[in-house]
Amino acid sequence: MITITKEELIQLGFGTSQSQTIIRLAKNYMVQEGFDYYKSRRLGRVPVHAVEHILGITLEISKEVAVHGECV
Template structure:
């Protein structure tokens, strides 16, 4: 089981494309606030599941 999640995986779970993109964007912002500056990268599309779970309130 991977510890990161991508937009495509959120879409596969049932989120619409734009919602999945927004969740990833919010998770990246959360990780930047926590001090992980490498999430500033536009090309980085995977974020920790823990960050997505905190935003959505759903356990993956």
């Protein structure tokens, strides 16, 4: 599973506040899907598919962005 952080969203061109909001919404989405692990306030890494669900688009992740989980 590929994951993404706020800092990586900023590298993709999202603003700081916007990135924080996206991560928060993605964590809420994961909790609704039954993954209580994402209730942690200190957790700042979410699956890319959750972010894509929130945004309604597929993220184009380039090699410059250090996304964790798989080699891009």
